[in-house]
Amino acid sequence: MKFKTTLLFFAASGAIAAPALAEDRAAEDAVTEAPGKTDAKPPVEIFSTGMAKGRDRLDSATSTSALKGDDIQRFGPRPLSEVLRTMAGMRVASGIGEGNNNYTVRGLPLAAGGSKYMQFQEDGLPVLEFGDIFNVATDVYLRNDFTVSAIETIRGGSASTFASNSPGGIVNVISRTGTEQGGRAQVTLGLGFDSKRLDFDYGAKLGENTRFYIGGFYRAGEGPRRIGLTGWQGGQIKANITREFAGGYVRAYLKYLDDRSPTYAPYFVNITGTDANPRYRSFPGFDLRSDAVLSPNLGPIITLDGNNNPAAYSINTGQSATSKSIGIEAQFEIGGWTVTERARYAKNGGDFSRTFPNRADTVAAFAASIGGPGATARYASGPNTGQLVPADANGNGLLALYFTSYNQAAALDNFTNDLRASRVWDVGGGKLTTTAGLYYAAQALSSTWLHTSQVIDAAGGGRTAMVDIFNAAGVAQTQNGYFAYGRGASSLFRRIFDVDYDVLAPYGSINWHVGKLAIGGSLRYDRGSVSGQLFGADLGGGRVGLGSFDVNRDGVLGPAERRVASIPLDRPAPVDYKYGYLNYSVGVNYRVAEPFSVFARYSLGHRAAADKVLFTPAVSSVTGRVLDAEDKDDTVIQVEGGFKFRKDGITINGTVFHVEAEDQNVLNGAASSTDRTYKADGVELEGTITRGVFSLMAAATWTKAEISEDRVGGVFTGSNPRHQPDWVLVAVPQLDFGSLAMGANIVTITGSFAQDSNLLRMPGFTQVGAFLEYDPASNLRLTVSAQNLFDTLGIYEVNQASVPANGIGFARAANGRTVQASLALSF
Template identity: 30%
Template sequence: MKVAQFSNCVSAIALVTALAATAPALAQQAPAAPQEADGLEVVIVTASGGNRTQINSSVSVTTVNAQAIADFKPSSESELLRMIPGIQVSGTAGPGGNSNIAVRGLPVATGGSPFVQIQEDGLPTVLFGDIQFGNNDYWTRFDASVANVEGVRGGSASTYASQAPGAVINYISNTGLQQGGYAQLSTGLGFSENRFDFRYGGPISDQTRFHVGGYLKKGSGPLDAGYDVSNSYQIKGNLTHDFADNKGFVRVLVKIADTQEPNYTGSPALASINGLEVSNIEPFPGFDGRTGSNYSVYNQDFLIFNRDGVLERVKMDGITTKATSLGGQVRYNLNDNWSVDNNFRWTDMSGGFAAPFLNVATRASVIGSVISRPGLPNATVASIRYAAGPKAGQAFTDTYLDNNVNVRTNIRDIGSTANDLKLTGNYDTGFGALTARVGYFYMKQNIAMDWHVNKSLRELSGNNPSQLDLFDAAGNKLTQEGISGYNNNWGDCCARDYDLSYTNTAPYIALELDAEKFALDGSVRFESVEASGNTVAGGSEFLVNSGGVQIATIRANGARENLNYTRDYTSWSFGALYKLNEDTSFFVRRSKGGRFNGDRQTVSGKINANGSLTQAGRTASVDFVNQDELGLKNRGDLAGGRYTLEFTLLQGDFKQSTFELSATRCPGGSGGCVIDAKYESSGAEAYATYRNGPFSVIGNATYSNAKISRPTGSGASGPFTRAPGIPDLSFTVAANYDFSDKIAVGVSTTGQTSSIDDGGREYPGGAVLNATAKYSLLKNVELSLSAYNLFDKFDLRGNGGVVNAGVNPAVISGNPALGRTITAAIRYTF
């Protein structure tokens, strides 16, 4: 635990407690928790008007409650999202985040979550889901304070939220409607990780209630880093006061978070390759991605050339976040027909991204290579030696090594101010209930960062790999601590320093007509995004003396790009619902939603010298997603139990122009390029629940036929081919059985079918099986065991690339799921 910073946690609890003791008039109506018997009766509060149940709404929406998430035991935040149909993510990036979250077969062209917005209590944590080195899954953590996670795909996500035409995923807080809580201590069995979770809330008076919850976590993790790469806490609290006579509520929300979690960047593996088919995948000797990573005690800190122009030693601490937020929610019923809602949040937030990226290369490709030394003759590599560890100074003779970066990005400011104001009127027309809404959304998002991408070399090992130093034929050292270049691994594109601000305003209107047998709705959102600030790119290479070694360096002192433009666009959505009976409804929907390209538009040649957009920049600054949906919602009795079913047929398309900073997908393997492509997808998604006495099961599946059209050499659109990284089918199923009041067990599985890489090579699908067992030692004391990947399957979900196809088995790289990970916990409920 971060003792020196824990005073912030105490301050947060003290603030909420003080508010609870003194507040005569603070609150909001809490979102209804999912009913255990029938989730289709849950009132939708995400990307909607907030007055319809799931079965009576013409949108695809899923609510997963906290208990279902705890039973599933996801290995990371992104794997939690696999519980929501339509969301396609490998779930292997680790607890820090940095996942590529696709939705409904609409792929991620470069990185992040361009079409998915993650919210906390109805407001986005960051405005854009694919901020470079600041993806939206960094900033939100599921903990005991969360009552449920709600996901709306397509439909009203385009018009009730900004920058979210694909989906909105909302983490909804428990607000203390019922007295009680729990404290839970969990620990890894066979690995170093301890976590303390807690929550408590309840009424203070007839009209006032509170809730406080959060977690503390520390350890080296299941992929043993050799040091405490996990070191986090988060405290969230809220205080609600309900007005008399059902007039509404007012609520204050507080969050304090200081998190440090690893980002896993993959591992090597062995495989058989026959044409474009990759099969028989198994762990690489000495680097089993189920249990090891390229984090290392010998690389837990490293040197960067910082923005002040000096060498600075920084920690290899994964993805770090620091956040303090204060929010307020108000609903007031003006009369029987009109109500006003307002949701506000101010957030002071910063962080960092530090990771040893993985790229498997041969030792032979390094020997004889040339190292640039501006102002001096270039040097030729003649030998490689261990830079640290028990073999320090000895010759390195392994066949393979890892020649990817040590990267450190300082996220100096990613704070924001957001507000969503909505006026709602309801009238009975005699033909049906007519609801009209007028809203206005405002959010100012700061993005200030400096990037430090070092050329780095280390041994290919999953057990504390050593950095590797290079030497010329005369024995002169060419690197320092395995670093051969500061800030220059991807060229002058990526020694970047910027301070940007985006202000998004969006008035929106919606009309709904709800008759006995059918419902109609339509909504329009008018977006305006104002961009300001500047970006400074890298300059020319120069030499820096690092411990007596001259290291080639780039600093962000090159061309300055100023932003001074505004982009306006419109999104809309129209739907119709037919109610066959109280247990069955059908819906159709058509939507067009836009999302703005934020910081990824910078340093791309699409901004004029005066800060305005070029014509190409105006076209590329907004990506539009078109979607059509046909859905069924049904519930009923089955074999003595009760079931619910949500099924949606869908198709969609979009065109995206975005900047890729690394050599991952750039032609010729150079860093920094603009990727233009068209995408289309058709498919289906399903979510079902079943409960029969002590037995319950929930499951979802997403089928996608996703395609991509890349420009030809002449700039024309090429043919549509299968999109990389999107499996045809992904699924999650979790089942639980209560044997008695004392014993309960559960099993779950998550998996997917095959997917292809950028070269068209097809990698097999797979699934992992998880299990939980609970035993009530006393009335209020529960012991539990949770096993992730019970059968220790090597499940390579995030396909990577082929390193060496000339050997048998071939050497490849990718991102496997965690291996067997067992956690024990004790919970005291009060």
């Protein structure tokens, strides 16, 4: 990546910001950072994410939501995905782990995970330029802890013009900055599961106009599922220092993240009944809510590395994310213009492994599928090594072939700079706000994909073992539990990416506010340059790279050693193309009365193609060019209108929307790409009420979506997109008596289809989280919190398209009940 240039740009930005004169951002002033109880909502709710300037939500033609950090922390330490599930309009499919969860809004498709249409930001800048990079989604580098001051989300609206690659909306995690002096230290222990965590933060003044803040966490333990080894280990530290001046401020940020957590995948599930009315149950000996195939008896991950040399990697790698970042933010006044400068460089990397299923069957049937009639199975690891696998092993009698992918992200480094200037003019008896900005981003993608294949049993409790298959003559068809040293009997998806993305985007907006009327529009032109090279066994539609290799160096090639995948390093393919497109958004807001306003908006946004278009026919493996210009990006059109009401502790917001979107993607890890258009209509409702000690936040989202055109074969035209529920309902009631507080968050998702064929239904479900908080002293707090309090079986994903004949399927489910106790000291 051209980081010499970008670092010079970064240094220049700092030089500009150093003499800054400004006032702190409006959004921060609207957020309470006190380490104690949360305050009542202010009469004016300032919102700044995805907008030119912070503005009262009743004067803005946008659909927005916000959560305060202290309200988030009341429900205990949770992954960011679990927090965002409770925000209005968000559709979140979690259960994968700390990161790599799936996010979208307004019926926009979730074809291949991550957050393709939503940009995740930290303090107003993207964490990664693209939110759906294979195996490394943006939330891998974000953590929910004490350092979070607030989370703001904007759906549609001006998100497409105030950020790149965000036509669906923006999620902005805003950090505390020490506006409140003091700190906290909190110890959290899992009750009934292995988790130990320490959170801390502290903020103070360094002088009359200077303050600092530092915070973070460290944790260790098995985690919410029984895997028999340490799954969670690591944490993060974030710090910032702010210098205020007569008219502004300058702030420097630092962040260090080094955290490991397990990756959970679809696991064994018993599916019976009919497609329209199926029944999902855990198999005996393997609970879909609390078990995983991860185990000390598995591994290591034996494969050829990126240089085609034998290597062994830890099965416990999971999501091992590292990030070191430094940033600067400033705001100041020059000649009546308010200038805002944000810049950040992040060195991101890590290793990411996940184990996912290929097929499963009874012991006899599975053994025969590999070794032929009369084949047998014997344990290859664990306490029963060498013994025959009984027909009723673990109470379920199942064996499976699982693939383990190992993604080495050598560099996902990111540099971003956003410089904007705004000025308010007196025009026609009203206020005309004009904004101009320039955005630059450089995103590296350097990663290597490796695979191996293992035969395993279905043992819960962290006891999963590897299994060898023998034919009727007693000849091994596997090697120490390995079926192949690649992705099955294939060399597919063994890849090296070495690609750089550069984005330059000028943008601007105008907003005229006169009396009760506000009319505004914004536009943005994104220019992108993509360059680099690829290596892969499946490059250009080829099928090379599968051969033989004496992995154990015993001089004999076993069946597994004849299924060894390598990367053809002598066949690089270039990547070399450019793109450009215009985004725009126009809206009108009318303040009917002081507590009530109505609005309407039309927006056109784009999302540039990232790694999902590589290794597909869309990109020439000879020239590196995109063959059809329409494949360079996907378009999103949104039409929305609604109302906002706020008075006497009651807030009600409602939005009706229509969305049309393109999506070129890779679905279900298939070797072929998809090319579709979608459309969706729906309603978003959210509201809050506060009456004395009682408060309630409630939200409801209704969405009716369909695949309007399937451009590859046309099979799914008119189908409902998979995993798209009609309703998402949220309720968060709380009671606060001062020294005693309690509350719950209740999320209901209605049923949806498992696949785009619209045959097998996935059931809807309701999950409940809860907390009980008690202050035995003014500076001491005891909290007991729970996620999935009633241990509900909540299914987010099913691999099968219809009820399997043998009743054996694979599903990804929400984690079962976890309860933790926290003791916090404020000082």
